[in-house]
Amino acid sequence: MAPSAAEALYEKHYGGDRARRGLFDALARWCTPRRVLYPGSFLHVTASFVFPSVVYVDTDRTAKRFFASMDDVVALVARNKAYRQKPKLTFHSASYEADFDEPEGSFDLLLSLYAGFISQPCKRFLKVGGVLAANDSHGDAGLASIDPDYSLIGVVRGRGDRLRVEEDGLEASFEPKKPMTRTEASLRERGRGVAYTKSAVAYLFRRTR
Ligand SMILES: C[S@@+](CC[C@H](N)C(=O)[O-])C[C@H]1O[C@@H](n2cnc3c(N)ncnc32)[C@H](O)[C@@H]1O
Numbered sequence: 001m002a003p004s005a006a007e008a009l010y011e012k013h014y015g016g017d018r019a020r021r022g023l024f025d026a027l028a029r030w031c032t033p034r035r036v037l038y039p040g041s042f043l044h045v046t047a048s049f050v051f052p053s054v055v056y057v058d059t060d061r062t063a064k065r066f067f068a069s070m071d072d073v074v075a076l077v078a079r080n081k082a083y084r085q086k087p088k089l090t091f092h093s094a095s096y097e098a099d100f101d102e103p104e105g106s107f108d109l110l111l112s113l114y115a116g117f118i119s120q121p122c123k124r125f126l127k128v129g130g131v132l133a134a135n136d137s138h139g140d141a142g143l144a145s146i147d148p149d150y151s152l153i154g155v156v157r158g159r160g161d162r163l164r165v166e167e168d169g170l171e172a173s174f175e176p177k178k179p180m181t182r183t184e185a186s187l188r189e190r191g192r193g194v195a196y197t198k199s200a201v202a203y204l205f206r207r208t209r
Pocket residue numbers: 039040041042043044057058059060063094095096097113114115116
């Protein structure tokens with residue numbers, strides 16, 4: 001059977017190693033989030049291969065077109081999923097900085113991957129006690145590290161798809177290699193990550209309040 005247009009689009013952008021499934025697998029071995037929020041997702045539905053219920057948010061027109069064929073997207077996920085239940089996917093064609101229709105405090109896991117400063121506007125959707133998984137591509141992990149509402153509880157390390165969560169030895173995680181003062185304004189202005197002494201693929205924070 002010929003692949004659907006949605007599958008062809010997914011393969012074009014996320015075929016092979018570009019799917020970065022190892023990150024989601026490592027997270028799923030460490031926690032079992034009931035609801036996952038993925039702002040700035042583009043069409044990275046690899047998250048749904050591992051997590052049964054994911055809400056995607058993006059302003060991109062290609063992402064909107066992809067998720068418009070939701071039956072084909074669900075079929076693609078169903079062929080790749082690692083869990084038994086029916087996958088539940090929702091897409092909001094919206095800015096993650098604006099209002100989108102999800103209850104506040106209803107997500108167990110918030111993903112921030114290569115898509116800007118998500119930790120701040122989307123914090124309200126995360127349960128107190130829920131987890132933010134952020135990389136530092138744009139500096140969002142660094143921003144969360146100086147936000148008193150978040151507490152660093154782990155890092156994801158490893159190579160390729162062989163990743164694992166580490167919960168010990170987190171102290172030097174946000175020690176810049178070159179001396180600098182990190183403030184919200186300076187990190188936002190910089191717009192890209194800082195070189196830290198001990199870098200990680202992703203950083204895990206608990207929302208504490
Ligand atoms: C580099 S892509 C990363 C996609 C995906 N997170 C990944 O890791 O493959 C960045 C995505 O963030 C989206 N984005 C950037 N700012 C956004 C905003 N304010 N609201 C919603 N989506 C946004 C862009 O449209 C784009 O699809």
